[in-house]
Amino acid sequence: xxxxxxxxxxxxxxxxxxxxxxxxxxxxxxxxxxxxxxxxxxxxxxxxxxxxxxxxxxxxxxxxxxxxxxxxxxxxxxxxxxxxxxxxxxxxxxxxxxxxxxxxxxxxxxxxxxxxxxxxxxxxxxxx
Numbered sequence: 001x002x003x004x005x006x007x008x009x010x011x012x013x014x015x016x017x018x019x020x021x022x023x024x025x026x027x028x029x030x031x032x033x034x035x036x037x038x039x040x041x042x043x044x045x046x047x048x049x050x051x052x053x054x055x056x057x058x059x060x061x062x063x064x065x066x067x068x069x070x071x072x073x074x075x076x077x078x079x080x081x082x083x084x085x086x087x088x089x090x091x092x093x094x095x096x097x098x099x100x101x102x103x104x105x106x107x108x109x110x111x112x113x114x115x116x117x118x119x120x121x122x123x124x125x126x127x128x
Contacts, residue, residue: 006032012107016040017089022108029103030096035060037092044086049099051079058093062086071095 009021009032017039021032029049035058044063053062055071062069062077064085071077079085099106 004030009108015042018042022106024102024106024108027101029099029106029108031098031106031108033093033095033097035089035093035095037089039089041088042086044084046082046084047099047103047105048081049101049103050081051085051097051099053077053079053087054096054098056094056096059090060093060095061088061090 004023006021006023009023011019011021013019017036019034019036023030053060053071054076055073057073060071062071062079062085064077064079065083069077070090077085
């Protein structure tokens with residue numbers, strides 16, 4: 001099906017305060033995030049997929065390869081594949097995050113087929 005209503009997708013709390021809804025196209029993964037003001041920071045991590053964060057509401061600081069930038073509504077951050085990146089919430093916010101190619105470690109409905117990718121939380125575990 002070529003149309004997706006994120007409100008129809010299950011919500012998953014990947015980290016405390018980070019609530020996401022996910023789906024996949026043939027070559028991309030989409031995450032619709034609602035992040036609480038008191039959400040834990042997203043630890044520094046990396047993955048081979050390129051990732052684009054588009055902030056819809058609120059404020060969030062994103063660090064990519066050691067450079068931090070505060071995103072406000074309408075702004076975006078482009079994370080190259082394998083670049084270390086992290087995020088911290090400055091106020092409750094909503095963001096759309098798109099990865100290319102598909103992130104196999106993110107569960108979600110695969111559009112165009114009945115395939116659902118497995119859920120693995122290792123990428124999102126908080127490092128202590």
